[in-house]
Amino acid sequence: MPITNFALQLQNIYKQFGSKMAVQNLTLNIEYGEVFAFLGPNGAGKTTTIKMLVGLLQPTAGTIQIGNFSMAQQPLQAKQKLAYVPDQPFLYEKLTGREMLEFVGQMYGLSSTEIQSKTQELISLLELHEYVDLLCESYSHGMKQRLVFATALLHNPEVLILDEPMVGLDPKSARIVKNLIKELSQKKVAVFMSTHSLEVAEETATRIGIIHLGELIALGTLDELRNKLNGKQKLEEIFLELTLDPSEK
Secondary structure, three states, X not given: OOOXXXXXXXXXXXXXXXXXXXXXXXXXXXXXXXXXXXXXXXXXXXXXXXXXXXXXXXXXXXXXXXXXXXXXXXXXXXXXXXXXXXOOOOOOOOOEHHHHHHHHHHHOOOOHHHHHHHHHHHHHHOOOOOOOOOEHHHOOXXXXXXXXXXXXXXXXXXXXXXXXXXXXXXXXXXXXXXXXXXXXXXXXXXXXXXXXXXXXXXXXXXXXXXXXXXXXXXXXXXXXXXXXXXXXXXXXXXXXXXXXXXXXX
């Protein structure tokens, strides 16, 4: 996997819905192995940005590149490089977890041997042993989320895009997901994560971006953000300082 080129590039991205500009002039370069936390209040433009990254929405202006592929001009090649875990896990309820993994593997064109080998690896990594052969309809939210992570990682993506991955997770599932994010980073997978959990961002992110009213208002490591805001130590303090209306502070 190349380490000199960017895993993910957004250049001068705008997204307009009618008269509302949801995202404006967003430029980001994400490196392989980076865990990038994308933070912002509700309605700031986080989910809109993620939907553009994975090809569910088209930018009004600007370009998105996954590895060496343009999302606009080479969407299939770009999507082969990435995986997406949405905030609400979707599974086929009448399949078992193992059948779901086999189905997704076939969609990606993996061989039976590849699917079986990768399935065993992911069952171990995400601690799916107890329920992988049960119907998905019987799963708790945390179990579903872990299986969705497994389906996302079957084809060894170079970029993993997460939209609120910790929502509704019990402490054990949350710990498994946080450990997984760190492990993927060590394997040079780029992780782009939207989250409201500032604690998770502090614990896992190598760099942080804060978006507010559609504009990127802060970008850097946690230490860089601390220095810019007069030494505020906690990410929560930094976030509130940048995003709260003066009358709310």
